[in-house]
Amino acid sequence: MTQACETGIFTLTPLHCGTGQAFGAVDLPIARERHTRFPIIPSSSLKGVLRDAATRAKDGSVVNDDTIKRAFGPRPPRPGEPEPLTPGALIFTDAQLLLFPVRSLSRPFYWVTCPLAISRWRRTRHSLGLSVMDMRVPESDDDGVYTSFPLKGGPLVLEDAVVQTTGLKPETDWLGDLLKQWCRLLPGSAEEAAGIPKATVCIPDSLFTDLVVRTTPVNARIQLTDGKTTDRWQAENREEQKGNLWYEETLPSECLLSAFVAQREGKENMLQVAKAALTSSTANGCHQIGGNASVGQGLCWWNLEQAQTTETNRS
16 A cells, blocks of 8 residues: 655745736736636645755755655756656645635634535545544535534624525534544644634535635735836936736635645655655744745645555545
8 A cells, every 4th residue: 555644734924836827817826726726736846845845954864865866856957967857756746725714704714614625635535545534524515504613693704705694504523523633734833723623614615616716815016116116217328127017816824735745656665755854954844835935925834744554444
């Protein structure tokens, strides 16, 4: 059975992993799955960040130049170099969205998830031989709304969507158990682990899709000329300086995503290299993912679950 482990990525600041092309009025949209339109972090981004972390975490034993090469594959050869490209021992998946923050009237925000996100997460863990807790989860066509907290009367407002009290279902054990497992993807000292189980709502797939499409932040970015304007005519050399204005989408802070790192069949076990890279390169498991690092974007907790090959509990 292929060895694998799950990693949890919690966005501390807005994150931009782009697609390299404009979409509608947004010049730099974030990466999304085409069929669900859920935001993702591409596996290529995760592999690059982890390889860089491994390079900075070299200790001469578990992580060194040779193990990095065997785990991630060699870097692209320079012109004239004979070394061919070969695959590394580690396989990375895209980071898929589990929890998304949405504004509300009764508190600053709630985390939301949906049956589709839950079922895909469970299916992936099962496929990779990781344990899956027995629980009854709603089907993807379930229009019910489940909360991890008791509602104190009145409707629940999520952004501009109002879920009437009559449409709410009572607190259920399966959601609390699920959130406890998801919270284990965060670093042990993360205070959010205590907050997520008390402020999460499972909503229908259609509403979840609408919210993650409409409510991701889109900000105007401006590059100014020397004269602090978008355009400036320089009379002394009769040249016009051109500034720039573009609109950029980001994944908001407080999102929780899940990605998996697996061991390629027939290769030596290199999962310990990934674990050492994440735990030794930075303090408190904080890493920078995506673009705009110089303006503080992309800071994330990236926590790696201990590798396991336990049999899956079927539900």
